[in-house]
Amino acid sequence: VTGGAGFIGSSIVRKLANSKNxxxxxxxxxxxxxxxxxxxxxxxxxxxxxxxxxCNREPLEKVFNSFKPQRLVHLAAETHVDNxxxxxxxxxxxxxxxxxxxxxASLIYLEKNKLDQKNDFVFHHVSTDEVYGDLPHPDDDNYNxxxxxxxxxxNTNYQPSSPYSASKAASDHLVxxxxxxxxxxxxxxxxxxxxxPFQHKEKLIPTVIINALNKNxxxxxxxxxxxxxxxxxxxxxxxxxxxxxxxxxxxxxNIGGRCEIRNIDLxxxxxxxxxxxxxxxxxxxxxxxxxxEDRKGHDKRYAIDPHKIESELNWKVKETIKSGLxxxxxxxxxxxx
Numbered sequence: 001v002t003g004g005a006g007f008i009g010s011s012i013v014r015k016l017a018n019s020k021n022x023x024x025x026x027x028x029x030x031x032x033x034x035x036x037x038x039x040x041x042x043x044x045x046x047x048x049x050x051x052x053x054x055c056n057r058e059p060l061e062k063v064f065n066s067f068k069p070q071r072l073v074h075l076a077a078e079t080h081v082d083n084x085x086x087x088x089x090x091x092x093x094x095x096x097x098x099x100x101x102x103x104x105a106s107l108i109y110l111e112k113n114k115l116d117q118k119n120d121f122v123f124h125h126v127s128t129d130e131v132y133g134d135l136p137h138p139d140d141d142n143y144n145x146x147x148x149x150x151x152x153x154x155n156t157n158y159q160p161s162s163p164y165s166a167s168k169a170a171s172d173h174l175v176x177x178x179x180x181x182x183x184x185x186x187x188x189x190x191x192x193x194x195x196x197p198f199q200h201k202e203k204l205i206p207t208v209i210i211n212a213l214n215k216n217x218x219x220x221x222x223x224x225x226x227x228x229x230x231x232x233x234x235x236x237x238x239x240x241x242x243x244x245x246x247x248x249x250x251x252x253x254n255i256g257g258r259c260e261i262r263n264i265d266l267x268x269x270x271x272x273x274x275x276x277x278x279x280x281x282x283x284x285x286x287x288x289x290x291x292x293e294d295r296k297g298h299d300k301r302y303a304i305d306p307h308k309i310e311s312e313l314n315w316k317v318k319e320t321i322k323s324g325l326x327x328x329x330x331x332x333x334x335x336x337x
Contacts, residue, residue, distance in 0.1 A: 002026045002054055002102065003033075003076030004047075007199045008126065010037035011237045012073060017046040024067045026060075027076065028053040037198040054098035057105070064109040070119075071244055074102055075126045077168065080202050084164035085296055095167035096174070099125070103178045110184065123175070123186045124244060129229070129256070131169040131190065133159030134299035139225060151305035152190070154252045161297045179250050187247040189240060192256040192304045195324065196233035197331035204263065205325075208270050209332045212285045218271075222294030224264030227301040231257035232324035235317045242313040253313070256304025259321050264289075269321075273329055 001016070003009040004025030014037075016023045027033050029051055041047045048067070052059045054076050076098060078084065078091045106123050115121050129152050136147035160166040178184040195205045211218045239255040247253060261269075271285035309315045319327075 005033040009075040023047040060105040088163035091167040099171040130165035137300040188252040192229035217290040232319035253309040
């Protein structure tokens with residue numbers, strides 16, 4: 001699992017470690033990694049860990065030869081949109097060149113060991129719905145009822161809006177090209193906005209919770225009416241495991257929570273929940289909300305149609321936004337103590 005000390009990666013690693021799988025985590029331990037999220041597994045020797053940057057060719061080849069993987073789950077990536085706008089270089093290096101180095105190492109490994117069947121090796125690439133651009137928003141002048149049914153499908157054209165989403169789109173294209181040209185066994189998934197325990201504080205939901213707990217301003221981009229489709233991280237993990245088990249080689253699967261919410265509404269839900277949990281006299285956490293200048297190129301609406309993975313692989317979300325947020329808020333309350 002590349003990026004296995006990251007937010008989504010650690011969820012997958014924790015799930016795999018509780019099975020009979022032998023798991024190797026590759027992670028460069030950048031600022032967004034959290035080794036504490038898997039430290040109990042490393043200390044109990046339930047997983048192996050290698051501090052490797054996926055852009056470094058030689059250690060990648062060595063670890064392929066020594067570990068001899070049957071499945072590779074590729075999550076290692078720079079993911080924060082704001083950072084990509086300020087400093088796109090890192091995103092191109094990690095997300096594009098890093099993915100290339102992994103594809104290169106995978107192909108060398110397959111050819112050296114004469115592996116080409118699904119039972120021998122599969123490269124699963126985890127991507128984002130942001131590669132599709134954005135969808136019509138209810139506040140648009142030309143919005144109508146038909147627009148409400150428009151969702152991202154596996155056949156939606158790519159129209160990335162930020163350096164981050166452009167770099168992920170490029171990595172998706174590389175993975176498909178290595179399958180088409182070199183017959184590398186691959187699957188791809190594009191997910192909606194994840195949330196849950198261990199997420200880095202730069203993301204929306206942890207930012208809201210942590211700022212609220214510290215009684216700092218809660219920043220809201222623009223009017224806060226941007227719509228996102230929210231997916232609890234462990235539901236995402238279950239979807240990826242379904243793809244590893246049952247997914248068809250060369251196929252893409254969209255993973256979404258069927259949970260569209262405006263950012264400002266989500267923030268108010270979190271604030272109301274904290275009000276009830278903390279019961280601070282004469283204080284509303286929503287009073288901390290502060291609207292700030294909108295992000296450049298900010299997409300208005302994301303929403304995924306997960307029909308393919310639901311119907312073909314029998315996957316469905318288990319967490320509602322209420323149950324998922326309750327678990328997430330409780331995690332940050334405990335870690336805040």
